[in-house]
Amino acid sequence: MNPKHTWMNGRVTPWEESLLHVGSDAVLRGASVFEGIRAYRSADGGDLLLFRLAEHWQRLFGGSLRVLRMRSRFSPDQLTAGVIELLKANEVRDDAHIRVVVYFDVLDGPARGEEDPTGAYMLAFPKPPNPKLESGVRSTISAWRRPTDNSISPRVKASANYLNSRVALLDANLKGFDIPVLLNERGKVSEGPGQNIFLVRDGVLVTPRVTDAILEGITRQTVIGIGAELGFPVEEREVDATELYVAQELFFAGTNMQVQPITEIDGYQLGGGRIGPITERIQRRYFELVRGAAPQAWLTSVHGAQVVA
Template sequence: MATEYPQKIWHNGKIKPWAEATVHVMAHALHYGSSVFEGIRCYQTASGPAIFRLTDHNKRLFTSAKIHEIDMPFDLDAINAACREVITANGNSTDYLRPVAFRGLGGFGLSAATPTDVAVATWKMGKYLGEGVLENGIDACVSSWQRFAPNTIPAGAKAGGNYLSGTLIAREARRLGFGEGIALASTGLLSEGAGENLFLVIDGALHTTPVSAALLNGITRHSLMTLAREAGLTVVERDMPREYLYLADEIFMCGTAAEITPIRSVDARQVGSGKAGPVTRRMQELFFGLFDGSTPDQHGWLEPV
């Protein structure tokens, strides 16, 4: 089945037809991975479509650009406005936003001066890891590929080149018949999933790996930590060895695309009861409750289109 692309995209300051948003084959980002981007969800709420933590996501876009010295030709307000504009231009029928800034056509060397192109795309994503996974969970494996070591590639930037690592992890997992892969850091300790942060439930407390474990400090991760603490749950950021995956009572992955996906087994070892446990279900209720109104939006995370 052919992919159904949306009709409109925002590209360098203008809404234009999707097919007209083109890039030269010699663009710097295509050859060297010099791009930064965000993934943002738009949810239907009782008050209309709302973008989840739009400003926080786009602030991270700018910090990622700062780390990689990518000059941004638009300011934060302009990118936020572009996200709203492209959702509206496509009839509020999409649920995922992708702002991206990248070095375009210029010189041909690693440090060549190049202009920065910026685009905001939107499309209908649905459930990233497949229909039914939020309810039924997935089977995961520990990847043979490790995350990059400290002071090599900055994991704190959401940069295009970083996702070559996640691609290797995800493709290996699918090839072996698993729903997703889990990576170890260069230390041999747990890092995160191919494109998701990781939570383990141990004795009723939420344990998650620290940002020093070569992971992206996810906005969904931060949201869940905040909601959990407000609900009276204990949240611990800590280094964890691989075997904790086999000993945890519950495990779930989280991210903008994956939302909150339970893990029912790791390396063919059943996790807990083999299905989403009570803490995972509680976190799903708190998170998705933001969009149906059962969880108060105390932090102004829902930004209307």
């Protein structure tokens, strides 16, 4: 069932009235950028907490909009107010996923960059716990490669980039897998279609570098911090494809997927088909943080309750 409302260009809008013009560059060329944001019900149940909102706005404004020479009509503070307004309008009290999109509207002639008209909209959906966070997912190394930095950079969270993700994910699903792993143009491990990847090898937490055709993930940053907090060495380095087959544990990390264990890849079972002990500890700490134990600067209250760890 669709939610009652979206937020479009400064106001809460009924779902049925949430329209983009067919002549907009967003429709014609997929010319838009976005952020996926999570809201979590606090541990005491008294509030809804937006996680690391400042980091999402920094990536949106300092990364995606900057590279594509886009100008947002709305400031980070205005977008924050819009997210909260939308969650309240849709009467969201439990875990939710919010999509914030800035798009190029109808152009008057050739593209001019920051002078071109833009708009913004938001969607907010309930996001109940996924049982696969416990049971794990089956993965495969995709034949589809991640785009290169000098073609259409994965560092930019542009909607058009995710056509690459769509074909890779659909291909994996049609072959009986849940989520694929994509390689970069050098044949090294990049990431999943919408999430970063981590390996555990001999007690060391390993993840590809930000220069390996990945999105610079906010959940990735959080997991690296959790690993250090829990005393696990962390390596950011190139990862060979076959390292995925010999790792003791694998997991995806992303705003939408959170900390998602991988229990099988291309027929190689990991950890007896169960979530690994290090992955489980990281996942547990992640959910503690998002539900109130994180630094206060990482948590934005939706319903105005004081954030208490």
